[in-house]
Amino acid sequence: MDALTESRDTVNKWMDRFGVRFGVYKNGVFNEQLFPFDPIARVITASDWEYLEKGLIQRADALNRFLFDVYHDKKIIADGVIPSEFVYSSKGYMPECEGLTPAMSIYSHISGIDLVQAVDGRWLVLEDNLRIPSGASYPMIARTITRKVSPDTFRRNDVADNRDYARLLREMMDYVNGGRGLSVILTPGRYNSAFFEHSYLAEKTDMLLAYPGDLTVEDGMVYYTGLYNTRERVGAIYRRVSDEYLDPLAFEATSLLGVPNLMEAYRLGNVAVVNALGNGVADDKGIYYFVEKMVRYYLGEEPILHNAPTYLPYFKDDFDYVMDNLDKLVIKDVSEAGGYGVVFGSSLAPDKLEELRSLIVEQPRRWIVQEVVYFRDLEILEGDTRVERKADLRAFVVTGRQTSVWKSGLTRFSRNPDSFIVNSSQGGGFKDTWVMKQ
Amino acid sequence: MTYTSTISAVKANRLFWLGRYAERTYLNLHLLRKYFDLHIDEDEGEYDVYFEKLGIDTAESSESKFMRQMYDRSSCTSVINDIERANDNAILLREEIQSETLSYIQLSRSLIHTLAGECNPNITAMQPVTDYMLAFWGSIAERIPNGLIRNFLEAGRYVEKIDMYIRFDYPFGKVRSVFDNLMHCVANDPAVFNHEVVQKMSALMREDLYLDGGAHYKGTLLCYVNSIVVI
Incomplete structure (x- = not known):
């Protein structure tokens, strides 16, 4: 890998050349910046991958079963596995999706499962992202570039090829489309932080990139409006627009990003929407606590992958433990995302800690609390020096005809030595993820 | 698997303007170099x-004018x-023009x-920009099989060429060949x-008129060429 690390600047120049950027709003101003790439890849052994792959497929399948159940029979609630208030008070639960079955009964077509490897080598799931998990495009293009820049590195290392993500995505889209019409990627536009990804995936999957206004609904069918007002039917939409903005006539009325009446076409089964609407109920931080129980309940199997040790103040025993150990735990606001709303008890001044304690007492459902997980740090290059930093792994699980895991993933790292927050929006960088063939 | 060669009207418009601005970058730089050369030892x-x-206001010092330009x-x-x-246009067209084509715009911008x-x-020091722009057009010819997309880009390119050629009094033969x-x-x-504009412009594309033509003739041609596309 040394040859590759020596080529870091060349790799970054190639990234610049291909416009590999992400957008950030700071003080209301939009800026595009390079996503800092670190050339020292995360290496996952073949045996670790075999274990991860099985666990990730199991988890994504259980989550899909949960989503179907929660919008249909609700057996998991009736059987007392998950308290109903955790479902119905979740911001991601959408009553509009009750009784609605998406194409091929798949809800989470693309599941972004965030994991960390603890210092003892265990892999732990930090969160499930089942709405619009982003980030696959960065390792895709990074691998294309690093293979150009340092072919010897890949000649000497038996790394599984990761350039098939576009194929996985396209096959899944074709499967849920079922030949009804075009498959498109719906982007909110250039000023979305992940616009690079939208356009790159459209290019690599050979799907149309549609903007708000390109799609219309008539008689329950979705159409793409082409030049001279020609119309072509759309069979599947990989939407990169959040649920609440997707249809102004069904949800947020002021949204200019959505497609009026899309919900009607979706309800009639005339278009597949990827990922399905209403998935937020399953990747709610409060529901995360129950995912291992879902695996046992729906699949009758013991979970292969485990969560980081988590407590729900909603439950008396957990509440007592949290109150006694608040200064040693990580407290997460379930309604926040992107690394926001995460507080380390140890970092709070006594008065702030007491303030937080009061909030937990007042609104126990609002919080999940976790033990601090000591990640296995990964080496990154800082200048010419190798230093260790916190890093996570977002694995991408694609569910179409079958569920498969992309042999790669997005490894994000914190550039701040004192931080556990790896999100790109907060200054984190990324590195390639090598899954070894043997 | 359903594919389409269709594009939206907004994308067609962006393709046209990408063609114009890419060509303007190339020609503007070409002309700037030519006049910068005169500035070395001419009046x-x-x-x-x-x-x-x-x-552009010519009252500034020559160094300042060139730097600003x-x-x-x-x-x-x-x-x-x-x-x-x-x-601005290319970044919104990646999936149509391909990352490799877009890269020549990115390289120019970065430089x-x-x-x-x-x-x-x-x-x-800006010579590579000229090279990148030529590579950009080569990449379009090589990598974009969709004739509709190429046509919008090329229409933008030719409209821009005609505009600049007329402004800078290029010989009629050059203007005519681009018009063709x-x-x-x-x-x-x-x-x-706009077929009415096409016809009017065709009628004016005569060597005698071009050679005799004053400011009004050129102004009319510029007006026509800039309203010939109606996306």
């Missing part, structure tokens, strides 16, 4: 022609503005920004051109 009047034709982002005639506008940051007065290329674009996709 001020010789190289000030460039600024006058683009409607290269790097002033607030000037709508500067090279850096041309590449920014090309990029110009670096030179602007250094306040580099050496116009020769534009007419191929019209034949390929007649619906996006």
Whole structure:
């Protein structure tokens, strides 16, 4: 890998050349910046991958079963596995999706499962992202570039090829489309932080990139409006627009990003929407606590992958433990995302800690609390020096005809030595993820 | 698997303007170099022609004028503005023009920004931008099989060429040959051109008129060429 690390600047120049950027709003101003790439890849052994792959497929399948159940029979609630208030008070639960079955009964077509490897080598799931998990495009293009820049590195290392993500995505889209019409990627536009990804995936999957206004609904069918007002039917939409903005006539009325009446076409089964609407109920931080129980309940199997040790103040025993150990735990606001709303008890001044304690007492459902997980740090290059930093792994699980895991993933790292927050929006960088063939 | 060659009207418009701004970047740089060369040892009047034709105030010092024309982002005639506008369109067309084609715009933009940051007065340092622009057009010819997309890009390119050639008094033969290329674009996709303007412009594209033509004739031609596309 040394040859590759020596080529870091060349790799970054190639990234610049291909416009590999992400957008950030700071003080209301939009800026595009390079996503800092670190050339020292995360290496996952073949045996670790075999274990991860099985666990990730199991988890994504259980989550899909949960989503179907929660919008249909609700057996998991009736059987007392998950308290109903955790479902119905979740911001991601959408009553509009009750009784609605998406194409091929798949809800989470693309599941972004965030994991960390603890210092003892265990892999732990930090969160499930089942709405619009982003980030696959960065390792895709990074691998294309690093293979150009340092072919010897890949000649000497038996790394599984990761350039098939576009194929996985396209096959899944074709499967849920079922030949009804075009498959498109719906982007909110250039000023979305992940616009690079939208356009790159459209290019690599050979799907149309549609903007708000390109799609219309008539008689329950979705159409793409082409030049001279020609119309072509759309069979599947990989939407990169959040649920609440997707249809102004069904949800947020002021949204200019959505497609009026899309919900009607979706309800009639005339278009597949990827990922399905209403998935937020399953990747709610409060529901995360129950995912291992879902695996046992729906699949009758013991979970292969485990969560980081988590407590729900909603439950008396957990509440007592949290109150006694608040200064040693990580407290997460379930309604926040992107690394926001995460507080380390140890970092709070006594008065702030007491303030937080009061909030937990007042609104126990609002919080999940976790033990601090000591990640296995990964080496990154800082200048010419190798230093260790916190890093996570977002694995991408694609569910179409079958569920498969992309042999790669997005490894994000914190550039701040004192931080556990790896999100790109907060200054984190990324590195390639090598899954070894043997 | 369902594929389509269709594009939206908004994308067609962006393709046209990408073609225009990419060509303007190339031509503006070409002309800037030509007049910069005159500035080395000719009278001020010789190289000030460039600024006058683009409607730029000539009262500034020559160094200041050339620097602004290269790097002033607030000037709508500067090279850096041309590449920014090309990029604004190209970045929204990645899936149509391919990342490799887009990369030539990105390379040009990065280089110009670096030179602007250094306040580099050496116009020769921008030579790679000319090379990238030529590669950009080569990449379009090589990598874009969709004739509809190529046609919009080329229409933009030819409209821009005609505009600049007329402004800078290029010989009639050059203007005419580009006009003929534009007419191929019209034949390929007649619906996006204003046929009344096409006819009027065709009637004016005569060598005798061009050679005798004064400001009014050129103004009319410029008006027509800039309203010939109706996306």
